[in-house]
Amino acid sequence: MDNQxxxxxxxxxxxxxxxxxxxxxxxxxxxxxxxxxxLDTFNMTxxxxxxxxxxxxxxxxxxxxxxxxxxxYRNKLGNRLRIVTLGVSFAAMIFMTVAFTLIVNPPQSxxxxxxxxxxxxxxxxMSLFTSPAISTIEMFSxxxxxxxxxxxxxxxxDLLYSLEPVIVDIIDYLGGAATFAVGGIIVSxxxxxxxxxxxxxxxxxxxxxxxxxxxxxxxGKVILLGIGMGLFSGLIIEVFPDYLDKLKxxxxxxxQWISSIVLILTAIFSIIISRKVTKNxxxxxxxxxxxxxxxxxxxxxxxxxxxxVIVALVVFAVFYAMVxxxxxxxxxxxxxVKEKVLGVGIFFCGFEIPxxxxxxxxx
Numbered sequence: 001m002d003n004q005x006x007x008x009x010x011x012x013x014x015x016x017x018x019x020x021x022x023x024x025x026x027x028x029x030x031x032x033x034x035x036x037x038x039l040d041t042f043n044m045t046x047x048x049x050x051x052x053x054x055x056x057x058x059x060x061x062x063x064x065x066x067x068x069x070x071x072x073y074r075n076k077l078g079n080r081l082r083i084v085t086l087g088v089s090f091a092a093m094i095f096m097t098v099a100f101t102l103i104v105n106p107p108q109s110x111x112x113x114x115x116x117x118x119x120x121x122x123x124x125x126m127s128l129f130t131s132p133a134i135s136t137i138e139m140f141s142x143x144x145x146x147x148x149x150x151x152x153x154x155x156x157x158d159l160l161y162s163l164e165p166v167i168v169d170i171i172d173y174l175g176g177a178a179t180f181a182v183g184g185i186i187v188s189x190x191x192x193x194x195x196x197x198x199x200x201x202x203x204x205x206x207x208x209x210x211x212x213x214x215x216x217x218x219x220g221k222v223i224l225l226g227i228g229m230g231l232f233s234g235l236i237i238e239v240f241p242d243y244l245d246k247l248k249x250x251x252x253x254x255x256q257w258i259s260s261i262v263l264i265l266t267a268i269f270s271i272i273i274s275r276k277v278t279k280n281x282x283x284x285x286x287x288x289x290x291x292x293x294x295x296x297x298x299x300x301x302x303x304x305x306x307x308x309v310i311v312a313l314v315v316f317a318v319f320y321a322m323v324x325x326x327x328x329x330x331x332x333x334x335x336x337v338k339e340k341v342l343g344v345g346i347f348f349c350g351f352e353i354p355x356x357x358x359x360x361x362x363x
Contacts, residue, residue: 008142009140009141009142009145009148009149010139010140010141010201011140012197012200013136013139013140013194013197013198013200013201014137014140014141014149014152016190016193016194016196016197016198017133017134017136017137017140017153017194018152018153018156019189019190019193019194020088020133020187020190020191020193020194021130021133021134021153021156021157022156022160022190023183023186023187023190024126024130024187025156025157025160025161026160026167026183026186027091027095027126027183027187028126029160029161029164029167029168029171030171030179030180030183031122031123033168033171033172034171034176034179034180035048035051035119036048037176038102038115038119038176039051039115043108044112044115044116047115047116048363049363050116051116051119051120052359052360052363053360054119054120054123055123055356055359056352056356056357056359056360058120058123058124058127059123059127059352059355059356060349060352060353060356061349062123062124062127062128063127063130063131063344063345063346063347063348063349063352064342064345064346064349065128065345066083066087066127066128066129066130066131066132066341066345067131067132067135067339067341067342067343067344067345067346068341068342068345069083069132070083070084070131070132070135070341070342070345071338071339071340071341071342074340074341075338078202079198079199079202080132080135080136080341081136081195081198081199083128083129083132083341084129084132084133084136084191084194084195085129085191085195086128086129087125087126087128087129087130087132087133088129088187088188088190088191088192089188089191090121090124090125090128090129091122091125091126091128091129091184091187092184092185092187092188092191093125093184094118094121094122094125094184095122095180095181095183095184095187096180096181096184097118098118098122098176098180099176099177099178099179099180099181099184100177101114101115101118102175102176102177102180103177129191130348131341131344131345131347131348132341132344132345133191133194134153134344134348135340135341135343135344135345136194136198137149137150137153138332138340139198139201139202140201143279143329143332143333144278144279146328146329146332147273147274147275147277147282147325147326147329148274148275150274150324150325150328150329151270151271151273151274151324151325153328154266154267154270154321154324154325155267155270155271158263158264158266158267158270158324159263159264159267161237161260161263162259162260162261162263162264162267163260164256164260165256165257165260216336217334217335217336217339217342217343218334218335219343219346221331221334222331222334222335222343222346222347222350223346223347223349223350224350225286225327225328225330225331225334225347225350226327226331226346226347226348226349226350226351226352226353227350227351227353227354228290228323228327228350229323229324229327229328229351230350230351230352230353230354230355231354232293232297232316232320232323233351233354233355234354234355234357234358235297235358236259236262236263236316236320237259237355238355238358238359238362239358239362240255240258240259240262240300241254241255241256241258241259242255243255243300243301244258244259244313246306247306247309247310250306250307250310251310258313262313262314262316262317263317265314265317265318265321266317266320266321266324267321268321269317269318269321269322270321270324270325272321273285273321273322273325274325277325277326277329279333282326282329282330282333283330285322285326286322286323286326286327286330288319288322289319289320289321289322289323289326290319290323291319292315292318292319293316293319293320293322293323296312296313296315296316296319297316299312299315300312300313300316327347328344328347331343331344331346331347332344
């Protein structure tokens with residue numbers, strides 16, 4: 001079935017992708033909540049800088065590797081689902097192993113060696129399937145409607161990160177062992193559904209090859225698109241929550257919740273803007289989004305008036321949404337048919353570079 005030749009989005013398949021993407025985001029929230037807690041519980045805080053550097057390296061190099069393997073399977077076996085299944089299975093296994101480790105409370109001598117290895121393996125497993133899974137978006141949507149389906153990913157991400165304080169409370173209530181066990185189950189189920197529904201839009205397991213994209217991948221442009229989007233993502237998730245605490249006396253809520261509101265606004269604007277994006281105006285909209293998101297970010301950090309900072313946050317949400325719904329579709333436009341999964345991997349490699357730099361700087 002050549003869904004690129006149709007005019008409709010395959011929403012059943014998209015919802016399975018969104019479910020898997022949601023499980024990844026919740027997994028990341030759980031990781032950031034429990035990684036420091038686990039190290040503190042087992043008196044291993046000296047490993048934290050190593051894990052942060054390890055996280056940065058893994059999140060930068062794994063997406064292109066996963067993309068390369070995804071394209072290899074796609075070109076050899078007809079689809080990229082093998083690498084998605086492998087990554088999901090590996091991630092679920094690590095989830096369950098961490099949960100079991102927390103339940104049995106092994107000797108300190110075992111934990112010192114096992115826990116850092118498990119954390120590194122978990123990071124690798126989660127990164128292994130994310131890019132190939134997200135690349136399936138081009139199977140479920142005609143190219144003209146990619147901004148809408150990408151907006152669905154953006155909305156999922158923004159809403160979940162906006163609910164991070166609530167999710168953290170739920171995680172704390174469940175406890176570490178239950179959180180990782182549930183995480184393993186959710187990843188397994190969502191991965192299974194994505195594979196099952198993805199096969200429905202293939203011809204006997206063979207993916208259709210769209211012919212409306214560039215024959216040669218422009219990797220430099222693709223990685224720059226990822227860096228541009230990743231920079232603003234890293235700022236709003238990692239930097240804004242603490243910095244915006246200064247507004248608490250005016251709005252009555254913490255910086256974390258102010259950031260959450262900005263993310264909700266971004267999700268709303270993403271819906272509106274995605275319907276205005278076309279192949280002819282996508283570069284213009286992305287350029288406008290990057291420039292004005294940068295200007296508003298500069299204003300947020302330099303303007304002395306708290307009321308004007310709030311205005312700058314709303315402006316940022318508008319143009320950050322514009323970047324969100326145009327960057328990945330434009331990256332896909334600049335990726336060849338044979339390197340589609342690698343292109344998404346390179347995009348997320350770029351996305352993770354500023355995020356990783358911010359994490360290292362905040363150590």
